Amino acid sequence: MKKQRALSFKTTTTTAYFFLAPALSAxxxxxxxxxxAAFIISFTDFDIYTLGNFSTLRLIGFDNYVKLFSxxxxxxALGNTFYFVVVAGPLSIAVSxxxxxxxxSKLVKFKSLxxxxxxLPVVTTLVAVAIVWRFIYHxxxxxxxxxxxxxxxxxxxxxxxxxxxxPSIILLAVWKNFGYNMxxxxxxxxxxxxxxxxxxxxxGANAFQKFKxxxxxxxxPTTIFVSIITMIGYFQxxxxxxxxxxxxxLNKTLSIVQYMYxxxxxxxxxxxxxSIAFVLFIIIxxxxxxxxxxxxxxx
Amino acid sequence: MKKxxxxxxxxxxxxxxxxxxxxxxxxxLMYDGHASVFPPRFxxxxxxxxxxxxxxxxxxxxxxxINSLVLSILVTIISLTLNSMAGFAxxxxxxxxxxxxxxxxxxxxxxxxxxxxxxxxxxxxxMGFINTYMAIIxxxxxxxxxxxxxxxxxxxxxxxxxxxxxxxxxxxxxxxRKIILPLLTPVxxxxxxxxxxxxxxxxxxxxxxxxxxxxYTLPVALANLMLEHTKDxxxxxxGSVLTILPVIIVFLALQKYYMKGLMIGSVKE
Numbered sequence: 001m002k003k004q005r006a007l008s009f010k011t012t013t014t015t016a017y018f019f020l021a022p023a024l025s026a027x028x029x030x031x032x033x034x035x036x037a038a039f040i041i042s043f044t045d046f047d048i049y050t051l052g053n054f055s056t057l058r059l060i061g062f063d064n065y066v067k068l069f070s071x072x073x074x075x076x077a078l079g080n081t082f083y084f085v086v087v088a089g090p091l092s093i094a095v096s097x098x099x100x101x102x103x104x105s106k107l108v109k110f111k112s113l114x115x116x117x118x119x120l121p122v123v124t125t126l127v128a129v130a131i132v133w134r135f136i137y138h139x140x141x142x143x144x145x146x147x148x149x150x151x152x153x154x155x156x157x158x159x160x161x162x163x164x165x166x167p168s169i170i171l172l173a174v175w176k177n178f179g180y181n182m183x184x185x186x187x188x189x190x191x192x193x194x195x196x197x198x199x200x201x202x203x204g205a206n207a208f209q210k211f212k213x214x215x216x217x218x219x220x221p222t223t224i225f226v227s228i229i230t231m232i233g234y235f236q237x238x239x240x241x242x243x244x245x246x247x248x249x250l251n252k253t254l255s256i257v258q259y260m261y262x263x264x265x266x267x268x269x270x271x272x273x274x275s276i277a278f279v280l281f282i283i284i285x286x287x288x289x290x291x292x293x294x295x296x297x298x299x
Numbered sequence: 300m301k302k303x304x305x306x307x308x309x310x311x312x313x314x315x316x317x318x319x320x321x322x323x324x325x326x327x328l329m330y331d332g333h334a335s336v337f338p339p340r341f342x343x344x345x346x347x348x349x350x351x352x353x354x355x356x357x358x359x360x361x362x363x364x365i366n367s368l369v370l371s372i373l374v375t376i377i378s379l380t381l382n383s384m385a386g387f388a389x390x391x392x393x394x395x396x397x398x399x400x401x402x403x404x405x406x407x408x409x410x411x412x413x414x415x416x417x418x419x420x421x422x423x424x425x426m427g428f429i430n431t432y433m434a435i436i437x438x439x440x441x442x443x444x445x446x447x448x449x450x451x452x453x454x455x456x457x458x459x460x461x462x463x464x465x466x467x468x469x470x471x472x473x474x475x476r477k478i479i480l481p482l483l484t485p486v487x488x489x490x491x492x493x494x495x496x497x498x499x500x501x502x503x504x505x506x507x508x509x510x511x512x513x514x515y516t517l518p519v520a521l522a523n524l525m526l527e528h529t530k531d532x533x534x535x536x537x538g539s540v541l542t543i544l545p546v547i548i549v550f551l552a553l554q555k556y557y558m559k560g561l562m563i564g565s566v567k568e
Binding site for chain 2: 012013015016017018019020022023024026027030031032033034035037038041099102103105107108109114115116117118119120121123124125126127128129131132133134135136138140141142143146175179180183184187232235236238239242243257260261264265270273274277278280281284285288
């Protein structure tokens with residue numbers, strides 16, 4: 001963080017707190033306190049009876065977390081979510097980077113028009129596009145099977161087949177999100193000094209060598225940033241399976257957040273649900289740490 | 300040659316990103332059952348607005364549309380006010396614990412919102428705000444990303460402007476209001492789009508706190524409709540158009556600011 005010149009007045013502290021108070025109290029009361037409360041609730045048996053009569057609440061130590069370990073449905077949700085993150089994450093980033101490299105080429109005409117088209121899915125409402133894709137994936141009338149049929153591929157029951165349901169959701173996620181990271185990659189590409197490529201031309205490097213020895217290393221900080229935000233977002237998978245498959249078929253698309261939602265807000269097992277939320281947090285936290293470590297090592 | 304291949308690839312990708320939207324619009328203008336045929340129709344053989352009429356007349360989607368619109372605008376205005384005040388303070392004042400506080404805020408951005416949802420729900424229930432606009436406004440009052448973005452931008456405003464105003468006798472609030480806010484316009488525009496789109500598109504939280512059909516936001520109403528009308532693609536596409544169109548309009552009108560904000564947000568060290 002850069003040191004900036006600040007005003008030096010005796011009253012600055014009071015005035016600063018005046019400006020900070022509204023936002024910080026809102027964040028404190030409606031964000032930090034709930035985080036702490038969720039932590040405490042995850043060690044209690046908070047359920048539908050507690051909602052009616054608060055005195056039934058008991059501290060049960062690590063029982064919720066222990067129960068999670070032997071809960072098959074939780075492991076299924078965890079496995080599905082990892083499947084989604086591990087496949088959709090790198091795939092999205094690869095597509096974003098490719099699109100950024102193509103669009104960054106000096107040969108491209110109507111650059112901003114293409115950029116806009118690629119970015120459009122990002123801003124649109126996830127629930128609405130998930131509904132659109134649900135019909136695109138329709139086994140008999142969907143346009144995806146129609147196009148695949150033109151090149152001789154037999155119809156696939158995208159959302160009904162347990163093996164295809166998650167790949168279908170991944171495809172939707174890549175389509176929806178690649179434009180976001182693409183814009184960040186374009187910004188990163190434009191920050192690479194032109195002289196590096198000129199120097200490479202002098203020593204006779206080919207396009208692939210330039211990509212490997214200049215573009216990729218220079219983009220490393222951008223790539224780490226993009227990987228972290230993509231991972232955090234993807235671990236929170238919820239709306240796509242909620243709208244398209246309701247977690248099915250055979251729980252093959254049930255995600256952690258969906259399981260948390262069901263336990264907490266459908267069955268009102270709030271203690272248990274809070275422990276699921278915390279496991280999600282810990283996973284995201286560890287994932288972020290690992291990516292920061294990778295960045296340090298690669299330097 | 301290279302140039303032609305490049306453009307063919309780019310156009311192919313653009314077609315893939317746009318086809319779902321084009322099909323959505325086209326199917327929303329079809330009569331019942333016309334989107335459930337093989338081979339699929341890409342253009343309606345007969346145009347009709349009946350799906351939209353159904354949405355408004357029988358399913359009173361106007362109410363949900365208004366909920367989404369009012370909430371998105373309210374959350375945007377309130378959070379811009381609170382965030383800009385806090386961002387200004389972090390950028391231009393020196394006070395005890397400033398760096399610690401700012402770093403605490405930044406590092407807590409990693410906590411997923413889902414963690415706070417259960418206690419927040421209980422708090423709002425206790426305050427009697429479940430199934431009211433307040434349930435969505437309260438968690439959106441201020442956000443850390445917004446404060447961060449405004450601070451980054453505000454730092455570049457020269458101190459001399461502020462000092463000059465102070466010598467002229469302006470108090471700090473006046474300085475914020477008359478000097479800082481106008482200079483922050485570009486970043487405020489960026490954040491306004493982020494907040495508006497974020498509130499409009501949000502699904503999980505409104506799904507939790509809105510319990511009546513009449514209080515649903517558009518995405519919740521749409522998801523609910525989907526569960527009952529699995530076999531009505533034409534109707535569902537009309538609902539999707541209604542949900543997506545305002546977002547696309549806001550984005551296209553202000554995309555310059557949106558793209559810029561994305562780039563400021565990504566260069567934090």
